[in-house]
Amino acid sequence: MAFRLAKAKEKLDSFLNSGKMIVVIGNCFVHYQGRAGSKLAEGNRMLLIKADNSFAIHQNTKLRPINYMMNAQSSTKIDSEKNCLVISAFKRKPKEKLEVFFNQIDFVQAFEIEREKELRLFGSERELSDLLMQDLSVLEKGLTALKKEQPLRKGIIDIIAEDKDKNLVVVEVKRRKADLNAVRQLYSYVKQVETIKGKKTRGIICAPLIGKPPMELLEKYGLEFCRLDYEIYNPKEEIKGLQKKQSTLTELYKKR
Amino acid sequence: MAFRLAKAKEKLDSFLNSGKMIVVIGNCFVHYQGRAGSKLAEGNRMLLIKADNSFAIHQNTKLRPINYMMNAQSSTKIDSEKNCLVISAFKRKPKEKLEVFFNQIDFVQAFEIEREKELRLFGSERELSDLLMQDLSVLEKGLTALKKEQPLRKGIIDIIAEDKDKNLVVVEVKRRKADLNAVRQLYSYVKQVETIKGKKTRGIICAPLIGKPPMELLEKYGLEFCRLDYEIYNPKEEIKGLQKKQSTLTELYKKR
DNA sequence: GCGATCAGCGGCACG
DNA sequence: CGTGCCGTTGATCGC
Numbered sequence: 001m002a003f004r005l006a007k008a009k010e011k012l013d014s015f016l017n018s019g020k021m022i023v024v025i026g027n028c029f030v031h032y033q034g035r036a037g038s039k040l041a042e043g044n045r046m047l048l049i050k051a052d053n054s055f056a057i058h059q060n061t062k063l064r065p066i067n068y069m070m071n072a073q074s075s076t077k078i079d080s081e082k083n084c085l086v087i088s089a090f091k092r093k094p095k096e097k098l099e100v101f102f103n104q105i106d107f108v109q110a111f112e113i114e115r116e117k118e119l120r121l122f123g124s125e126r127e128l129s130d131l132l133m134q135d136l137s138v139l140e141k142g143l144t145a146l147k148k149e150q151p152l153r154k155g156i157i158d159i160i161a162e163d164k165d166k167n168l169v170v171v172e173v174k175r176r177k178a179d180l181n182a183v184r185q186l187y188s189y190v191k192q193v194e195t196i197k198g199k200k201t202r203g204i205i206c207a208p209l210i211g212k213p214p215m216e217l218l219e220k221y222g223l224e225f226c227r228l229d230y231e232i233y234n235p236k237e238e239i240k241g242l243q244k245k246q247s248t249l250t251e252l253y254k255k256r
Numbered sequence: 257m258a259f260r261l262a263k264a265k266e267k268l269d270s271f272l273n274s275g276k277m278i279v280v281i282g283n284c285f286v287h288y289q290g291r292a293g294s295k296l297a298e299g300n301r302m303l304l305i306k307a308d309n310s311f312a313i314h315q316n317t318k319l320r321p322i323n324y325m326m327n328a329q330s331s332t333k334i335d336s337e338k339n340c341l342v343i344s345a346f347k348r349k350p351k352e353k354l355e356v357f358f359n360q361i362d363f364v365q366a367f368e369i370e371r372e373k374e375l376r377l378f379g380s381e382r383e384l385s386d387l388l389m390q391d392l393s394v395l396e397k398g399l400t401a402l403k404k405e406q407p408l409r410k411g412i413i414d415i416i417a418e419d420k421d422k423n424l425v426v427v428e429v430k431r432r433k434a435d436l437n438a439v440r441q442l443y444s445y446v447k448q449v450e451t452i453k454g455k456k457t458r459g460i461i462c463a464p465l466i467g468k469p470p471m472e473l474l475e476k477y478g479l480e481f482c483r484l485d486y487e488i489y490n491p492k493e494e495i496k497g498l499q500k501k502q503s504t505l506t507e508l509y510k511k512r
Numbered sequence: 513g514c515g516a517t518c519a520g521c522g523g524c525a526c527g
Numbered sequence: 528c529g530t531g532c533c534g535t536t537g538a539t540c541g542c
Contacts, residue, residue, distance in 0.1 A: 023302075217444070
């Protein structure tokens with residue numbers, strides 16, 4: 001048994017910093033201390049060490065690892081008292097330590113895996129925002145964009161615009177259902193703009209949906225909601241928002 | 257080649273719904289469409305299918321998968337035109353589809369992995385909040401707790417308390433550096449309480465740190481900040497906040 | 513480096 | 528189920 005662990009350590013050491021993705025499977029318990037602290041009792045787990053030194057312990061549920069560390073310095077050692085192969089990950093800033101104590105190792109291998117091919121994603125908020133910038137009139141007739149991603153002292157406005165009556169309008173774009181957070185954000189931005197410019201300013205949340213409590217808060221704050229339909233939120237009805245200017249998600253997807 | 261793919265399909269089909277963690281490694285491209293859409297060009301990747309039907313494509317960087325789906329219905333098929341083994345994941349609500357087209361498979365295996373042993377975590381916000389509830393006087397002399405996790409119409413207050421002058425005090429607890437969001441949250445809660453109770457209400461953010469812009473917004477809103485030291489944020493100085501009532505993170509960690 | 517926000521957020525707890 | 532919010536958030540982008 002101790003031999004198997006020593007053999008595993010040998011293999012591991014040769015894999016570390018090889019640029020390959022390392023997979024270790026075995027029985028272990030895990031200690032973490034850093035931004036928080038945790039202990040995980042003994043059990044079979046998968047340890048994944050990637051080329052960018054990300055370090056992740058996976059159980060057999062959930063997308064995300066149960067314990068992890070990014071940009072970790074990894075090392076191995078045999079703890080002969082505990083009869084364990086200890087695989088550790090360290091980091092400073094913040095100072096963190098993660099130790100995996102393997103008392104049994106079933107599998108150790110390294111694989112050549114694509115490091116970081118770019119994902120072409122669409123339907124992001126940035127993309128929506130860009131499309132809106134091209135023609136804000138889909139939100140309201142006579143609305144013209146002034147600036148996008150305008151930094152304030154406390155926050156960043158998605159789009160700042162002017163309506164037909166020359167009122168300033170702050171637009172907050174959300175790719176999914178607008179929540180309380182979005183409303184609080186918009187309110188904070190509008191108040192700041194009013195303070196800076198010294199004149200009444202409108203605020204519009206632009207999203208495919210909004211819940212009832214967020215809508216009520218929005219109204220309480222004197223802000224507005226503008227529905228921007230998305231195919232996924234409105235699969236059967238026609239697209240009402242940007243049908244003339246913007247393709248639906250599905251159409252965009254097919255084009256690329 | 258096609259035989260290898262067929263063989264891989266056979267193996268995979270026997271592994272699916274076996275309760276084991278399935279690992280597939282090979283060359284693939286990936287299409288996703290659902291809440292958004294994405295395409296990932298060809299490359300070697302690892303596919304991880306867990307017992308709870310979570311489905312994740314990993315590249316060789318990042319903690320999180322490049323493509324994924326939770327609670328997915330998985331299936332396999334051979335696309336003889338493309339000479340691919342297609343592993344798909346479907347979901348309704350929201351309607352999503354993820355397809356992985358493997359033109360080469362290097363590795364297919366299933367492992368017995370602990371399903372979901374509980375992680376004992378400490379240093380969470382809930383834990384901090386519980387400790388604070390026991391004695392709010394560490395924040396301010398004469399402060400007494402009234403209720404914890406008080407739901408409002410629009411949001412949930414961490415702790416609601418009363419100061420020595422019988423003023424209502426809303427406390428927002430953050431386990432890490434307080435940000436603009438925390439300030440906006442607190443402000444929204446305080447305003448709601450003032451509306452409901454019809455009297456001036458104080459608001460305190462309780463966190464180990466706060467940035468300068470959030471602090472300025474806090475002051476603009478007439479709210480307060482109370483530092484609650486955490487060892488990790490203050491490794492050399494003495495613990496000032498809860499030293500009498502609360503153990504440090506390290507001490508807590510050792511105890512368990 | 514810090515700051516601010518988004519995320520196909522995921523995950524959880526509560527109503 | 529939806530709603531709200533935390534997270535060792537992670538990841539990204541701008542300063």
